[in-house]
Amino acid sequence: MSQLPEFFLGEQNQADDKQMSYEQVAETIIELGNRMLDEDESAEVWEVASGMLAGAVQFWLYSRQPCEDPFCQACADISSAERRLQALLKETHNLAEESDYFVSPKDGLTGTA
Numbered sequence: 001m002s003q004l005p006e007f008f009l010g011e012q013n014q015a016d017d018k019q020m021s022y023e024q025v026a027e028t029i030i031e032l033g034n035r036m037l038d039e040d041e042s043a044e045v046w047e048v049a050s051g052m053l054a055g056a057v058q059f060w061l062y063s064r065q066p067c068e069d070p071f072c073q074a075c076a077d078i079s080s081a082e083r084r085l086q087a088l089l090k091e092t093h094n095l096a097e098e099s100d101y102f103v104s105p106k107d108g109l110t111g112t113a
């Protein structure tokens with residue numbers, strides 16, 4: 001697997017207990033978004049969120065580059081652009097459904113037309 005971008009490595013090499021958990025990473029991203037909105041009152045929440053999503057997609061795709069072996073079993077699910085996209089959308093779909101904000105009381109009625 002290829003090397004991760006520097007900012008992800010950061011202080012990770014110092015000690016294993018400093019390694020960020022999945023939840024800590026997610027929490028840090030949310031805090032970053034909140035901080036950007038706090039620091040710049042003209043910032044648009046949709047703009048900030050979409051920019052964060054663009055960065056997250058970029059990072060995710062970078063992390064899912066297949067290894068050199070074209071028959072590698074571990075990389076089978078990410079062995080083409082289309083497969084990576086399917087894996088990304090599946091993970092995104094699950095995360096959306098797990099989110100507290102997935103269903104809103106303000107949602108319009110659907111399927112009644």
Ligand SMILES: [Zn+2]
Nearest residue numbers: 067072074075
């Ligand atoms: Zn592989």
